[in-house]
Amino acid sequence: MxxxxxxxxAGVIFxxxxxxxxxxxxxxxxAAPVVAMVDPTLLPATLILLALLLTILVTARERQHLDLRGTGWALVGRIPxxxxxxxxxxxxxxxxxxxxxxVVVLTGLVLAxxxxxxxxVRVNLIAAGAASxxxxxxxSIGGPPMALVWQSHRGPRLRGTMSAFFMVGSAISLVSLGVAGAVTAETLTLALWMVPAVLGGYLASRFMNRFLNAARLRVLAIGASGLGSLLLMGQLVLSALQP
Incomplete structure (x- = not known):
């Protein structure tokens, strides 16, 4: 690259x-649409590695607000x-x-x-966990199902519960991908280079929370994700049209 x-x-991961x-x-x-535009072979392992680091940090920060019961049922579906x-x-x-x-990003955006x-409830948590x-x-995009089922949570409870779920889920995914041979030297190298961007984004979130309410963050997520997906889709179509 x-x-x-x-x-x-690095900018989009931040x-x-x-x-x-x-x-x-x-x-x-x-981040996935942008990484896919640069080199789709880096997905999904690179972002899952970075997600594991980030979710550990957020889970530790919000540990007093976790919904452990809901997380447990969601993980029942997440493992298989x-x-x-x-x-x-x-x-x-x-x-x-x-x-x-x-497809995953646009479907999640439409539902949101x-x-x-x-x-x-238990059945929905298990189903959402499996889909995630x-x-x-x-x-590397497992957020939409859990965001839908946990959208009644707010603030630290939402961040902590989602992060605890994705912390365990990311570890499971990495083991599964490792067994499948999908964790390569290139993905590990890029993940290491992107650690400062993750840490910077984590620190910046403390200040962002003071200025952006939940509604504004939701609009930001929907707009950025939609734009990235449309750009990636355009690139795929152009590549398909080339002789």
């Missing part, structure tokens, strides 16, 4: 980490979903994964805009 491409990825540390999700939705997602990574082409990123709000496991492991 060129220096410009590294800078572009913003995505700040967003996720403020809302509980968003790292994959915002993670292994299924790793299987998809092994059998789908890089172009197929890039299209999967587009329409305001669909399933109740956080498949999507998160295959595309």
């Amino acid at each position: 060129t220096g410009t491409e590294y800078a572009a990825i 913003l995505a980490a700040c967003l996720q540390a403020s809302t509980g999700f968003g790292l994959g939705m915002l 979903g993670g292994f299924l997602g790793a299987w998809l990574v092994a059998v789908i082409s890089t172009e197929g994964l890039a299209w999967a990123v587009v 805009i329409r305001g669909w709000a399933p109740r956080p 496991g498949i999507m998160g492991t295959a595309t």
